Amino acid sequence: MERPMSATADRRSPTIARRRLSRELRRLRHDAGLTADKVRGDIDLSQGKMNRLETGIGPQPNISDIRVLLDYYKVSDDEREALLNLARLSRERGWWERDFGDVLGSAYAGFEAEAARIYTYQPLVIPGLLQTVPYARAAIRGDLIRDPEETQRRIDFRVTRQRILDHSDPPQLWAVIDEAALRRPFGTAAQRREQLQRLIDTGETEHMTVQVIPFSAGMHPGLACGFTLLEYEDDPTIVYIDMARNALYLEQPHDIETHSRMYRHLQAAALDKDTTVQFLTRLLDEVRDEPDEDIPSPRHG
Numbered sequence: 001m002e003r004p005m006s007a008t009a010d011r012r013s014p015t016i017a018r019r020r021l022s023r024e025l026r027r028l029r030h031d032a033g034l035t036a037d038k039v040r041g042d043i044d045l046s047q048g049k050m051n052r053l054e055t056g057i058g059p060q061p062n063i064s065d066i067r068v069l070l071d072y073y074k075v076s077d078d079e080r081e082a083l084l085n086l087a088r089l090s091r092e093r094g095w096w097e098r099d100f101g102d103v104l105g106s107a108y109a110g111f112e113a114e115a116a117r118i119y120t121y122q123p124l125v126i127p128g129l130l131q132t133v134p135y136a137r138a139a140i141r142g143d144l145i146r147d148p149e150e151t152q153r154r155i156d157f158r159v160t161r162q163r164i165l166d167h168s169d170p171p172q173l174w175a176v177i178d179e180a181a182l183r184r185p186f187g188t189a190a191q192r193r194e195q196l197q198r199l200i201d202t203g204e205t206e207h208m209t210v211q212v213i214p215f216s217a218g219m220h221p222g223l224a225c226g227f228t229l230l231e232y233e234d235d236p237t238i239v240y241i242d243m244a245r246n247a248l249y250l251e252q253p254h255d256i257e258t259h260s261r262m263y264r265h266l267q268a269a270a271l272d273k274d275t276t277v278q279f280l281t282r283l284l285d286e287v288r289d290e291p292d293e294d295i296p297s298p299r300h301g
Contacts, residue, residue: 015110
């Protein structure tokens with residue numbers, strides 16, 4: 001697969017660093033038995049700035065504000081240096097912002113970049129990390145993106161995201177895909193065969209698992225929408241739900257448990273890893289018999 005040369009999928013994530021920094025600042029305040037109002041009043045910090053520092057939402061954190069807080073909490077020299085390094089990393093621009101900020105509307109790549117385990121479920125499309133270039137192009141065009149340059153930029157972004165799977169320390173990827181996503185036609189028969197072969201090859205790797213939920217499984221709890229669970233070695237799990245022109249991130253324990261339980265049900269409803277490869281191989285044989293005619297992308301007025 002052709003890769004854009006300007007970007008690399010760095011596994012360090014300023015997005016995760018900022019989330020981690022905010023959590024540590026909240027912990028320091030709670031350990032000191034102080035309220036946010038008490039702290040900001042003592043160090044003359046605005047309510048908005050205090051809230052941004054403890055939630056990680058909004059403009060990048062100011063290093064001088066972090067220093068003032070660490071002095072106030074009387075942290076040790078070692079912890080102070082570690083947190084200041086975290087603050088510096090959180091101010092950097094990830095490759096997704098630096099190279100693709102003009103076409104991105106979501107911070108998802110920042111959360112994905114440092115995940116240790118990625119559990120994704122998709123009922124209608126192939127997961128982005130497993131898409132071939134022709135499939136990605138068809139999916140992007142089908143999403144009302146008409147400008148050729150923007151389409152190519154989004155394809156390049158998607159391909160660059162996939163580089164984390166080739167990293168020396170890749171995340172564990174588990175993808176559950178409904179048969180409906182596999183049956184949806186796009187492009188030429190050759191391009192559809194390429195996509196199916198990509199899934200077969202993925203299912204045979206050590207750090208990636210692909211499972212298919214066949215139509216014969218009937219109704220299951222994932223018919224409404226897809227979602228992704230992102231697990232980290234040292235940070236709480238996040239649930240990501242892609243919602244057309246928006247994105248939803250869930251971090252509350254009950255949301256994590258609900259979606260983790262749902263994912264276990266989906267895994268149980270799906271074919272196991274080996275049977276999935278057999279299923280995909282049969283589907284590949286079906287596509288081999290199809291005429292190699294291009295299925296055009298929809299026109300949008």
